[in-house]
Amino acid sequence: MQDILRAVSNSYKDFSSGQKKVGDLFFQEPIFLAFSSALEVGKRVNVSESTVIRWTQKLGYKGYAEFQQILQRKLAEEHFGKTELKTAEPASGSFIENLLDADIASLMKLKETIDEELLLQVVDAIRYSDRLYVTSNFLDYGLAHWFATWLNTALGHTETLMLSDGQYFNRLAKLKTGDSIVAFVFLRNTKSLIETLKLAKERGVEIIVFTDSQDSIAAGYADLVIPVSLDSNLNIDSYTAVHALLASIMRFIYVKEHEKVKKNFSRLESIYKEKDIFFDEQL
Incomplete structure (x- = not known):
């Protein structure tokens, strides 16, 4: 995630006025760009869809789809890297710990299969x-x-x-x-x-x-x-x-x-x- 932030910061001075609006939104709400279309992003900051796409190309990506895919992965890595949990050994721990471990396992399964x-x-x-x-x-x-x-x-x-x-x-x-x-x-x-x-x-x-x-x-x-x-x-x-x-x-x-x-x-x-x-x- 830090490498994307640095890329946007380093390129900011070269952005057009419309692209700077997209950059500002990225700094404020990266998750919005990660899960919204280029059209939705453009509407949010009152610029065209093509301006959003050119903004990602200015950063070195082929287009918005590639940028979004990488951003989603970076956000997920950042989040789960802080919350990764190890599965408890079978039959170890107290009764309540084993029940909670089962819930944790169901969440991990959801994370892997969703x-x-x-x-x-x-x-x-x-x-x-x-x-x-x-x-x-x-x-x-x-x-x-x-x-x-x-x-x-x-x-x-x-x-x-x-x-x-x-x-x-x-x-x-x-x-x-x-x-x-x-x-x-x-x-x-x-x-x-x-x-x-x-x-x-x-x-x-x-x-x-x-x-x-x-x-x-x-x-x-x-x-x-x-x-x-x-x-x-x-x-x-x-x-x-x-x-x-x-x-x-x-x-x-x-x-x-x-x-x-x-x-x-x-x-x-x-x-x-x-x-x-x-x-x-x-x-």
Whole structure:
């Protein structure tokens, strides 16, 4: 990462005024350039897509794609180099240590197997949906509610789509092309969920399924399938890897929709203050 920073710093004086805007954004938010298109970067700083591409060529890269690929790798190396964890010896440590080691192993497996291009497709599907609905088996309701709540707060276009909700049929009737559904389907497929996905498919809705089995019935209705393994000990299933993956998606959305998310959270914070919701932590 340091070599890219040095290259930008050394070349800065030779940049055009537009290229300097791109350079400034890189210094402030390198992760935005790592996971956004040249067009998105250009819009962020009010320059053309071609200006962004020429900026990378000025740094010695063939184009934006090569620069982005290398930047992504450098950021990953920098991050994981600081957090790399060693796997514990089998049967060593206390009971709680072994359980936590199992969660750590599931995170490491996720790190090694995740398809980042697929993940970014999911991020864009969520961002560009006219309306986004989140559904799940009743066993995964907490996961769906948490994810939908954050997305609606951040983007303002998300609702849950659960049979137990009084608005279920009303929302079901409104499904149309341009909408998307995120479905959490772990362990077992409920009949009501499959019926929801079947109807959504008929209406032309884009379906995104998070599941521990790509062979599940729900995956057969999906446009995008994101496999995530669950760790199970003593019949208690750990969703650690699922939460980590969703947190990554949320962070990508925050980066790509920064102004909208910031504005929506600021509006919510104003209501909190107006209604005196929280105790003053400074007291």
